[in-house]
Amino acid sequence: MKDDKDSLSMLGIELATEMDKITRNFKLGFGSFVDKTVMPYVSTVPQKLVEPCSECAAPYGFKNALSLNRDASIFAEKVQQAPVSGNLDAPEGGFDAIMQAIVCQEQIKWRQEARRLLLFSTDAGFHYAGDGKLGGIVKPNDGECHLNEQGEYTHSVLQDYPSVSQINQVAKQHKINLIFAVTREQSSVYSRLAQMIEGSSQGELTQNSSNVVQLVKDEYAKITSKVELKDNATSPVIIKYFSKCKGTTEKATSECKGLRVGDQVEFRAEITVDKCPEDPSEWNQVIGIYPVGLRESLIIDLEMICDCPCERPGDEGYEVASDECSGHGTYQCGVCDCDKGYLGSRCECGSSTPWGVGGSFDDSSCRQTNTSAICSGRGTCTCGECKCNERENPDERVEGAFCECTNFLCNRFNGQLCGGPDHGECVCNKCQCKPGWTGDDCMCEDSKDQCMNPQTGEECSGQGVCECNQCKCNEGKEGRYSGKYCEDCPICKGKCLPYKPCVQCQVFKTGELTPEECLDNCTLFNSTIVDDLVEEEGERLCTFFDENDCRFKFVYGYDEDKEPVVRVQRVLECPPELDLLGIILGVIGAIVAVGLALLFMWKVLTTIHDRREYARFEKERMMAKWDTGENPIFKQATSTFKNPMYGGGK
Structure with missing residues (x-):
């Protein structure tokens, strides 16, 4: 799997980026596995226990290399650093890894209210309960966490592999959605395995796992777009489910597919008892009905009156x-x-x-x-x-x-039949709504007042339809719209730019809008001023510069009524004021200082040069063969004197 590991390392940041488009609170973790370090799973030859293959690390059971973390770069680094090892037989100890990754809640740092995905990638089969006997390991797997402080599975050679039913049980208990990403050779095996583990799915990897990002997106979309009800009822209790998926007629099914955020579905359960159990201890049962992969459940305390x-x-x-x-x-x-x-x-x-x-x-x-x-x-x-x-x-x-x-089997709204006497009444199993109300349970206002955007006057801002006097937003090319009037798209360009003028005029009294225009145009929200601005889940951070080059920040989100909520940081982040006179004098002083320094350097250099020339001249003069005290080409001048009084004589 070396090429797959390298590919996953490079795709780690891309995976985080793509998941950020789906959810803004996404974390990545990483662990690796080989097999139990005993015969016949790995070679126990001393040299092979150190290096089972060329450039391979020593074999191990399972290691948690990185607990769930927001930083995708750390994920990529840990994947790249993960040691490549090898085992002796074809199947691997993947079930040990799955069990520890699920039950070690604190070590893996699973969050309680988050949707949990466990991506299991391999190019080989798996060992399961009973195979441990081949290596002399007969103690059954206890389904408990056995990771030490270094994240290593300590009971790899002490207890057997988990069974498929154990994996299914802990996956249901901890609400884990398993995605088996395997190569084509193993696709059929893991496809059947996915059918036996609740909330799991299977996808096929390319030769080097380069499609893992798209595979995770596709499988995540399948999981999140489906709601399926399950229960833990046992014979003779039989539960039948009926559902209304996205406003369709009721059907005898326990699942709804093709759902999106904001869609509403209704489920109805019919509980029947075929016969009374022979054992009186089974006449009282506690039954749980729950959606697969989610942490909510409906608890039913069932009492069977079987003996009077x-x-x-x-x-x-x-x-x-x-x-x-x-x-x-x-x-x-x-x-x-x-x-x-x-x-x-x-x-x-x-x-x-x-x-x-x-x-x-x-x-x-x-x-x-x-x-x-x-x-x-x-x-x-x-x-x-x-x-x-x-x-x-x-x-x-x-x-x-x-x-x-x-007159009592009609739909209910807020616990009241047909929404209460003010909304409607139940006539022959159907609600007859009073004027101003509509819907199967008379819960919908027969009006569109709450769907009209006060700024644009459009119904649901032209990005949705009005149902029950509430906007049901569409999904466009850029993303899904949201907000009370479908005026926002969390993964689109957002409302930072449209909200900017109103934030400036409401909080800082600046910007392109006059005070009168601000009162007339900025009615959708009132800005809340805070000292310390922290972006919370579901909010978007916006940053702009005003005409004075001061930066201001604000976040916007939506309350329970889908009304926009804007929080603005009180303090502007302005650049420091400039002292022009000081800057000018400083520049002049710097130029003068540089000029003086250059002159000083020139003087020093010329002085050094002259001294070197004079020293060379002195050296040559000392080496001359003639008398250095007299110039050899100098001739004494000849002086002629004449007596004017001398006339000559014999």
């Missing part, structure tokens, strides 16, 4: 051939158990009545359709007619020829 004293002979509530049952049945626990050949709530119908044909009872007149339940499951068929059950609450009624209508 009044069902036994001798009890005062047990009476054979009772008058309450027309003498044709046993009255027990307030209900008639009719003798053979009789039926009805009081055993008043027998084979001699017109309802009985050929010694059997014809109940077709009590069914609304051939496939529907007798009296819609809300009454008893008495001599060919439905007798609807009475409710404990006198305000709740069951009506209709087939007991098909109720």
Whole structure:
């Protein structure tokens, strides 16, 4: 996997960048595995235990190299530094790594409320429970965390590999979504494995794993766009699910696909008990219904009434051939158990009545359709007619020829039937809404007032549709729009530029808007001034410079009502004021100082040069062969004197 490791290292930052487009709070971690360091999984030859292959590190079970961290560069560095090793047989100890990565919550630093993804990448098969016997390891895997301070799995050679059911159990318990990213040769094996582990999926890697980023994005999209309900109910409890996915009609399914952020789905569960368990300890059960991969759940405390004293002979509530049952049945626990050949709530119908044909009872007149339940499951068929059950609450009624209508089985909003008496009333299992309200549960205001953008006057800013007097935003080319009026797109260019003029005029009294224009145009939000500006989750940071080159910062987000919330840093970050006179004098002084320094250097250099020339002259003069005290070419001048008084003579 050396080439795959190098590729993953280079793609680490790209992976973080792509995931940032989906969620702004994304963290990466990294760990690696080989296999148990005993025969026959790895070679125990001393040299092979040190270097199992050329330029390979010593084999190991599992190492957590990096706990979950926001810095993608550290992830890339840790992946690059991860040692490449080798084992002896074809399968690897990947199950040990998966188990430790899931159960070691503190060491891996899993966050409680985050969606958890575990990407498992390999080009080989896996060992599972029972394979440890080949190496003399018979102690079953305990499913506990065994990482030391260095992140090394300490029980690799002490206990067996986990089983598939153990991996499935801890994945469900800790709400981990597993993604198996494997090569083509292993694709079919891990595809079947993904079907056995709840909340997992499988994707195929290219030869050097260069498509891992796209694979993670695709698999993450599949996971986050689907909501599937699961439960831990056991026989004889049976739970059937019905769902309304994105406003569609109700279907018998436990999952909804193709969902996006903001979509609403409804699930309805029907719980039935086929028979009472033989063991009385199983008559009380606690059942959990939960969405796969999420940490929410619905807990149901189910009590089965399987044994009543009044069902036994001798009890005062047990009476054979009772008058309450027309003498044709046993009255027990307030209900008639009719003798053979009789039926009805009081055993008043027998084979001699017109309802009985050929010694059997014809109940077709009590069914609304051939496939529907007798009296819609809300009454008893008495001599060919439905007798609807009475409710404990006198305000709740069951009506209709087939007991098909109720005034209590309509949709509820905020816990109230049809949104309460002010919104609507329940008529034959359907809500009849009062004027001003609409929807299946009368929860929607029949108006579009809250969908009109006050600044533009457009319905949902032209980026969505108005449903229930609330905007349902569209998804454009740049991203999905959000906000009360679909005026914002978190991964688009954002609202920094449109909000800038209003922030300037509201907080700093500067900018292009006059005070009057500010009051007229800046009505969408009121800026909140804070001393220390910290960007929180769901907010976007905006930074600008004003006309004085002062930098100001603000963040914007949305409250529970989808109204924009803007927080502005109180202090402007302005450049220091310039002392022009000081700068000019300083420049002049610097020029003068530089000139003097240059002159001084020139003087020093010329002095040194002259001295060197004079020394060379002196040296040459000392070496001359003539008398240095007299110039050899000098001739004494000849002087001629004449006496003017001398006339010459003999």
